[in-house]
Amino acid sequence: MSQSGGKQKVKQHVIEEWTGKILTSFCIVLLVVIIFSMVYFVATKGLSAFFQNGIKISEIFGTTWKPDGEPPLFGALPFIIGSFSTSLLAAVIAAPLGVSAALFMVEIMPNIGRKYLQPVIELLAGIPSVVYGFVGLSVIVPFYRTIFPGQGLGIAAGATVLSIMILPTITSIATDALASLPAGLKEGSYALGATRWQTLSRTVIPTTMPALMTGIVLGMARAFGEALAVQMVIGNAPHIPKSLFESTSTLTSVITLSMGNTVMGSMQNNVLWTLALILMLMTFVFVFIVRRLERRAQR
Structure with missing residues (x-):
C-alpha cells in the first residue's frame, strides 16, 4: 500500500x-x-501612408498640418516636438523630486518617510488621467495665465501635469535602488570620516545612478505616451511653439482627437497610424535605453 x-x-x-x-x-x-x-498591425497600417498614398517621409516631418487642405498637408513635426518637449521638461521637474523623496524615505527619515510620504506617492499612481487633466485645467492653467503672458495653455502646463503623474514611477524605482544598496558601503564611508551629505552625494547616488536613470527613462516613456491629461492643458494647436506658454499639441493628442473623425483606409487615417507607429518606435527606444542602463548596473 x-x-x-x-x-x-x-x-x-x-x-x-x-x-x-x-x-x-x-x-x-x-x-x-x-x-x-x-x-x-500598427506597422502595416502606419506604412500604408507611404506605399498606398504616396506620402514621402519628408512630408511627415513638415511643419504644416492641414489634412483638409488642397493639397492636404500632414506635417507632424509640431506634434513630435510637443511630445518630446513635454516629456523632457516633465522628467527635469520630476527627477529631482523623485530622487529626493527616495533619499528621504530610505536614508534620512525612513520611519516617517515610509509611514506618511510613501502612501501619498503611491496614491498619486492610482489617480485617473482625466482627474490630473481637470486639476491642471482648473489650477495650473489659471496660475500660469496670471503670472506669465498667454492663456496658460502650453508645454509648461502639460509638463507640470506630467511631472506629477510620473513622480510615483521615478520615486518607487529610486527607492528600490537605494534600499538594495549594501549597508557596508555606507558604513565604510562613515568610517572614513565622511558626513551624511558626502556619503549620499559621493557614494550612494553615484553607485545607484544607473538604476536612478532607469526610473527617469521609464518616467519619460510614461509621459511620452500620455494622451488625455496633456490634451486637456496643452491647447492642441498644430504649430511649433516659440515659448513654453504657447499652445501646441502632441502625437497622442492629435491621434485621439482625429482618429474617430476619419474613415478607415483614407489618407488622413493612414497618416494617423503612421504617427502611432512613431510612438511605438519611440517606446522601443526607451526600452532599449532601459536595458542598456540595467546591463550597466549589473557590471
Whole structure:
C-alpha cells in the first residue's frame, strides 16, 4: 500500500509539473504572439501612408498640418516636438523630486518617510488621467495665465501635469535602488570620516545612478505616451511653439482627437497610424535605453 501510494504521489507531482510547464509555455507564446501581432498591425497600417498614398517621409516631418487642405498637408513635426518637449521638461521637474523623496524615505527619515510620504506617492499612481487633466485645467492653467503672458495653455502646463503623474514611477524605482544598496558601503564611508551629505552625494547616488536613470527613462516613456491629461492643458494647436506658454499639441493628442473623425483606409487615417507607429518606435527606444542602463548596473 505504501509503495503504490508513493508511486501515485510521484505520478501526481509529475502531472502537476508538466501541467505547470504547459500553462507557462502557453502564456509565454500567447504574450509573444500578441506583441508581434500589435507591432505587425500598427506597422502595416502606419506604412500604408507611404506605399498606398504616396506620402514621402519628408512630408511627415513638415511643419504644416492641414489634412483638409488642397493639397492636404500632414506635417507632424509640431506634434513630435510637443511630445518630446513635454516629456523632457516633465522628467527635469520630476527627477529631482523623485530622487529626493527616495533619499528621504530610505536614508534620512525612513520611519516617517515610509509611514506618511510613501502612501501619498503611491496614491498619486492610482489617480485617473482625466482627474490630473481637470486639476491642471482648473489650477495650473489659471496660475500660469496670471503670472506669465498667454492663456496658460502650453508645454509648461502639460509638463507640470506630467511631472506629477510620473513622480510615483521615478520615486518607487529610486527607492528600490537605494534600499538594495549594501549597508557596508555606507558604513565604510562613515568610517572614513565622511558626513551624511558626502556619503549620499559621493557614494550612494553615484553607485545607484544607473538604476536612478532607469526610473527617469521609464518616467519619460510614461509621459511620452500620455494622451488625455496633456490634451486637456496643452491647447492642441498644430504649430511649433516659440515659448513654453504657447499652445501646441502632441502625437497622442492629435491621434485621439482625429482618429474617430476619419474613415478607415483614407489618407488622413493612414497618416494617423503612421504617427502611432512613431510612438511605438519611440517606446522601443526607451526600452532599449532601459536595458542598456540595467546591463550597466549589473557590471
